[in-house]
Amino acid sequence: RVIRPMQIPSIMNRDLARWLGYLVAEGSVDNKHVRFTNHDRDVVSDYLRLCNRLFGLAPKQYNHDYHLNSYIIGEWVSQFRIGDNSYSKRVPPQILCGTSEEQAEFLKAYFEGDGCFTVRKTYSKISAASVSAILLEQIQIMLLNFGVVARVYSRQHSTYKNVTFYEMNIVGCFVDVFMREIGFITKTKPYRLPQKPHRDILPFQVQRLL
Numbered sequence: 001r002v003i004r005p006m007q008i009p010s011i012m013n014r015d016l017a018r019w020l021g022y023l024v025a026e027g028s029v030d031n032k033h034v035r036f037t038n039h040d041r042d043v044v045s046d047y048l049r050l051c052n053r054l055f056g057l058a059p060k061q062y063n064h065d066y067h068l069n070s071y072i073i074g075e076w077v078s079q080f081r082i083g084d085n086s087y088s089k090r091v092p093p094q095i096l097c098g099t100s101e102e103q104a105e106f107l108k109a110y111f112e113g114d115g116c117f118t119v120r121k122t123y124s125k126i127s128a129a130s131v132s133a134i135l136l137e138q139i140q141i142m143l144l145n146f147g148v149v150a151r152v153y154s155r156q157h158s159t160y161k162n163v164t165f166y167e168m169n170i171v172g173c174f175v176d177v178f179m180r181e182i183g184f185i186t187k188t189k190p191y192r193l194p195q196k197p198h199r200d201i202l203p204f205q206v207q208r209l210l
Contacts, residue, residue, distance in 0.1 A: 086131050136168050
């Protein structure tokens with residue numbers, strides 16, 4: 001068997017941006033492990049492909065968890081400052097300063113992991129939720145770069161009353177703009193325009209969450 005040496009990306013590119021989007025959505029990092037959790041076959045296949053292209057490694061599988069067990073990669077990922085837990089999750093500064101193509105790949109993977117696409121006969125909505133207000137605010141601003149207006153609401157958790165989470169909604173004509181400019185990775189989130197157009201909303205001043 002031929003063993004490929006581990007490699008570390010030296011520059012930001014679209015593959016790395018997408019991989020980071022997956023990690024912010026459904027991953028965690030410490031100094032020895034990079035973990036990713038998902039049960040969608042197409043998403044997992046794409047994540048494994050990215051790990052092979054970026055690092056020359058295949059993550060170890062534990063049920064629906066996929067681990068890159070490497071001190072070197074764990075330390076390397078720390079430069080992106082994605083956060084130690086759900087409350088501290090952030091968009092990497094390298095993505096915020098990246099190209100529109102890199103930002104689109106990040107958003108595509110993030111919404112594939114944490115997003116939800118609701119389709120009704122007369123209504124379509126793309127949403128995402130997080131306990132990190134700053135993360136959704138950063139994503140809200142990134143979406144504006146693509147002409148997508150999103151609104152963020154704070155809500156109390158139905159089970160854990162002392163937990164506040166934040167929900168982002170994209171509705172109206174901005175669903176169509178999102179699909180055209182960013183889109184999803186898999187076909188498990190089917191898209192079709194509602195039979196009757198939803199009343200468009202006007203752009204609003206970006207709401208400060210903190």
